[in-house]
Amino acid sequence: MRQIEEWTAQLAELAIFGANVQPGQLVAVTSYIGKEELTRALTRAAYERGAKYVDVLYFDQWLKRERIQHAADDTLDYVPPWMVERLMHLSEEHAARITLSGPHAPRALLGVDPARAGRDLLPYLPQSGEVVNRRTTNWCIVPAPTRSWAEVVYPELERGDAFRQLWEAVAHVCRLDTGDAPAAWTERIDVLKANAARMNDRRFDALRLFGPGTDVTIGLLPSSTWHAGDFTTVDGVWHYPNLPTEELFTTPDPTRVEGHVSATMPLELYGIVISGIRVEFAEGRAVKIDADEGADALRSAAAKDEGASRLGEIALVDRDGRIGPLDTVFYDTLIDENAATHIALGNGYESPVTESADKERVNQSQIHIDFMIGSRALDVDGITHNGDAAPVLRDGAWQI
Amino acid sequence: MRQIEEWTAQLAELAIFGANVQPGQLVAVTSYIGKEELTRALTRAAYERGAKYVDVLYFDQWLKRERIQHAADDTLDYVPPWMVERLMHLSEEHAARITLSGPHAPRALLGVDPARAGRDLLPYLPQSGEVVNRRTTNWCIVPAPTRSWAEVVYPELERGDAFRQLWEAVAHVCRLDTGDAPAAWTERIDVLKANAARMNDRRFDALRLFGPGTDVTIGLLPSSTWHAGDFTTVDGVWHYPNLPTEELFTTPDPTRVEGHVSATMPLELYGIVISGIRVEFAEGRAVKIDADEGADALRSAAAKDEGASRLGEIALVDRDGRIGPLDTVFYDTLIDENAATHIALGNGYESPVTESADKERVNQSQIHIDFMIGSRALDVDGITHNGDAAPVLRDGAWQI
Numbered sequence: 112m113r114q115i116e117e118w119t120a121q122l123a124e125l126a127i128f129g130a131n132v133q134p135g136q137l138v139a140v141t142s143y144i145g146k147e148e149l150t151r152a153l154t155r156a157a158y159e160r161g162a163k164y165v166d167v168l169y170f171d172q173w174l175k176r177e178r179i180q181h182a183a184d185d186t187l188d189y190v191p192p193w194m195v196e197r198l199m200h201l202s203e204e205h206a207a208r209i210t211l212s213g214p215h216a217p218r219a220l221l222g223v224d225p226a227r228a229g230r231d232l233l234p235y236l237p238q239s240g241e242v243v244n245r246r247t248t249n250w251c252i253v254p255a256p257t258r259s260w261a262e263v264v265y266p267e268l269e270r271g272d273a274f275r276q277l278w279e280a281v282a283h284v285c286r287l288d289t290g291d292a293p294a295a296w297t298e299r300i301d302v303l304k305a306n307a308a309r310m311n312d313r314r315f316d317a318l319r320l321f322g323p324g325t326d327v328t329i330g331l332l333p334s335s336t337w338h339a340g341d342f343t344t345v346d347g348v349w350h351y352p353n354l355p356t357e358e359l360f361t362t363p364d365p366t367r368v369e370g371h372v373s374a375t376m377p378l379e380l381y382g383i384v385i386s387g388i389r390v391e392f393a394e395g396r397a398v399k400i401d402a403d404e405g406a407d408a409l410r411s412a413a414a415k416d417e418g419a420s421r422l423g424e425i426a427l428v429d430r431d432g433r434i435g436p437l438d439t440v441f442y443d444t445l446i447d448e449n450a451a452t453h454i455a456l457g458n459g460y461e462s463p464v465t466e467s468a469d470k471e472r473v474n475q476s477q478i479h480i481d482f483m484i485g486s487r488a489l490d491v492d493g494i495t496h497n498g499d500a501a502p503v504l505r506d507g508a509w510q511i
Numbered sequence: 512m513r514q515i516e517e518w519t520a521q522l523a524e525l526a527i528f529g530a531n532v533q534p535g536q537l538v539a540v541t542s543y544i545g546k547e548e549l550t551r552a553l554t555r556a557a558y559e560r561g562a563k564y565v566d567v568l569y570f571d572q573w574l575k576r577e578r579i580q581h582a583a584d585d586t587l588d589y590v591p592p593w594m595v596e597r598l599m600h601l602s603e604e605h606a607a608r609i610t611l612s613g614p615h616a617p618r619a620l621l622g623v624d625p626a627r628a629g630r631d632l633l634p635y636l637p638q639s640g641e642v643v644n645r646r647t648t649n650w651c652i653v654p655a656p657t658r659s660w661a662e663v664v665y666p667e668l669e670r671g672d673a674f675r676q677l678w679e680a681v682a683h684v685c686r687l688d689t690g691d692a693p694a695a696w697t698e699r700i701d702v703l704k705a706n707a708a709r710m711n712d713r714r715f716d717a718l719r720l721f722g723p724g725t726d727v728t729i730g731l732l733p734s735s736t737w738h739a740g741d742f743t744t745v746d747g748v749w750h751y752p753n754l755p756t757e758e759l760f761t762t763p764d765p766t767r768v769e770g771h772v773s774a775t776m777p778l779e780l781y782g783i784v785i786s787g788i789r790v791e792f793a794e795g796r797a798v799k800i801d802a803d804e805g806a807d808a809l810r811s812a813a814a815k816d817e818g819a820s821r822l823g824e825i826a827l828v829d830r831d832g833r834i835g836p837l838d839t840v841f842y843d844t845l846i847d848e849n850a851a852t853h854i855a856l857g858n859g860y861e862s863p864v865t866e867s868a869d870k871e872r873v874n875q876s877q878i879h880i881d882f883m884i885g886s887r888a889l890d891v892d893g894i895t896h897n898g899d900a901a902p903v904l905r906d907g908a909w910q911i
Contacts, residue, residue, distance in 0.1 A: 137591075144544070144547055144569065147544055147571060147573070150571070150574070151571070151573045151574060151577060154574050154577045154578075155577045155581060158577055158578060158580075158581035158582050159581055161583065162582070163582075163583075163586045163589060164578070164582070164586060164589045164591065165574065165577070165578065166591050167571065167574055168568075169544065169569040169571065171547060171550070171551070171567065171569065173547070173551045174550070174551060174554050174565065174567055177551060177554045177555045177558055177565070178554075178558060178564070178565065180555075180558075181555060181558035181559055182558050182562070182563075182564070183561065183563075186563045186564060189563060189564045191537075191564065191566050191597070192596075192600055193593050193594075193596050193597035193600060194593075196592075196593050196596050197591070197593035200591075200592055200593060
């Protein structure tokens with residue numbers, strides 16, 4: 112267990128590095144029951160960095176279960192106003208924000224009605240995307256291993272072994288095992304940014320992604336640029352919003368998506384596992400959503416608002432990352448989305464779009480749901496403004 | 512453990528009964544890491560009662576430790592604004608409020624500087640007393656047994672036995688063992704209210720409390736009335752703010768307290784244990800505060816503001832309650848203050864004072880700290896407006 116204590120301290124330091132917590136800053140942490148050890152370690156690390164106050168909210172998925180099972184139907188969309196006021200205050204004060212990911216008590220929502228579950232998105236707030244787009248907060252999401260999460264990923268292992276195995280995997284994909292995770296990430300993100308720069312040089316009009324069960328063409332906005340690794344706040348504070356990160360991403364044209372996609376990995380959405388997702392797009396909209404299980408949770412989320420059935424993100428992941436080769440489903444979007452090329456329904460990021468006329472066309476929604484459609488069997492072509500196709504990814508390797 | 516599960520469900524129901532949760536009401540819960548089981552049970556019970564939303568905040572004393580140990584000195588009084596906005600919203604919306612008491616991770620604050628600890632009163636808010644006095648929320652505090660609390664109360668027992676023993680004691684003092692705790696409390700509170708009514712008939716000008724280490728005279732306001740058991744909101748919703756409750760209390764004249772008191776029980780204050788408290792009062796003010804341990808925490812709290820060194824409450828506890836006979840220190844003010852006669856430094860309740868001129872004289876402060884000075888060896892006299900003394904309590908029995 113001493114190794115797990117060391118990893119906990121290192122992961123805490125990595126979160127503070129990723130969020131780039133500044134002396135005197137307010138630091139907000141979104142945590143969950145079961146993640147107390149990492150939460151305490153990163154609280155200590157934040158105060159040692161000079162944080163003014165570390166404002167931790169612990170959420171409990173078993174309370175969400177009680178709500179979904181027992182609350183009146185007309186109350187399920189209620190969001191406590193203080194949660195929104197808190198988020199707005201974090202934005203106004205230019206705070207740091209850290210979120211711990213990983214399935215939270217995966218058994219808590221077993222057997223609940225997915226349609227009701229899809230209406231309670233807390234602690235996710237509809238205003239989260241807007242605050243990200245304001246670039247007022249420096250933030251970072253890192254995974255927080257728990258025993259109950261480990262059981263889901265490694266059901267064949269004994270409980271203690273599964274927990275140890277999950278920590279080993281997280282330590283590997285977060286590059287704690289390099290001995291200097293911040294340096295390792297700086298190096299990897301430099302490579303990702305070089306890949307993004309080569310994509311930007313090509314100025315494709317659209318991408319076509321095709322392979323088993325998927326053939327979709329996704330239009331880009333005239334000024335959509337590819338982005339990787341870091342964000343910078345309006346105050347010039349760089350930060351790594353996701354650790355691990357292995358993707359290049361951009362913001363697509365929400366009106367130009369045609370074709371069909373099949374997810375290559377299951378998705379954990381607000382506590383519900385959705386597997387075998389198949390979506391058909393026409394004129395940008397997801398017009399048909401199916402899944403082997405949990406389809407109603409995704410349909411319910413995609414019906415949240417006008418933009419919820421349109422794309423806000425397209426991200427390319429090559430075969431050089433550390434996650435894909437593990438060939439493991441982590442049921443954690445943060446890790447899984449960095450295993451494979453993916454798209455997201457819902458709110459788009461404005462920062463990859465450079466022209467203000469294009470910013471107005473970025474998809475807006477209360478939701479942002481990534482799901483993985485990539486694998487080494489998924490080919491990606493860039494489509495030029497002349498309609499020519501140029502290979503971008505083949506067998507997970509860059510062709511540009 | 513099945514018994515503990517049953518007690519948990521019964522205590523959850525008692526909290527909902529005590530707060531008198533109304534259908535459609537917002538229900539705020541203040542809980543702590545380690546108290547998840549009772550929190551989940553009362554969340555379920557609240558939704559079954561028709562709660563609109565159960566808004567639980569889990570606090571973690573180990574995070575408080577990190578703050579007290581590592582945060583800069585000039586940040587320790589910071590209170591996140593959203594916490595105040597949330598409390599004000601609860602008041603405006605006329606919500607129900609439930610708080611779980613009992614030492615929270617008693618080891619978390621071992622060895623920290625009591626003066627620094629006394630500056631971080633969270634989750635207690637300076638505005639709490641004001642909201643109580645507005646009578647807009649129906650609220651209830653109940654104890655929540657934990658293993659770490661049990662170790663403090665029964666250090667001589669093995670850990671599992673101590674937990675079971677603490678639950679047995681809590682089940683007894685909360686009258687769960689009567690088979691119908693709400694009915695048992697209704698009956699006991701009727702007796703307490705009859706005692707209060709007899710005290711009110713006497714219209715004493717002051718009380719003198721005297722016994723080993725204590726001889727103090729506490730003036731009352733002209734319209735100070737004795738109160739027991741229930742409060743009623745401005746909407747007419749009765750509720751039992753404290754369960755268990757064994758006290759009659761009133762609001763004293765903050766300018767007329769003379770003499771000295773010695774605490775008969777140690778006090779757990781914001782995680783610090785303060786034992787052997789001795790306080791001298793002159794013209795209403797605590798002019799000297801000593802203690803065998805933790806004196807600085809109490810001094811620091813009593814220096815918070817002008818009213819923090821004056822009395823906001825005097826409460827009489829007879830020998831017929833269920834707590835005193837256990838002869839056990841629970842290190843939980845909710846239970847311990849109902850074992851013995853006590854006084855409180857800081858904010859006073861307005862509701863026991865009937866005349867508006869007197870309401871203006873009620874002590875105001877950000878703090879409200881009860882400490883126990885009673886025992887069967889403490890005698891209580893009522894002092895009439897003529898200066899005559901009449902016996903009120905002898906050997907813990909009513910003389911009126």
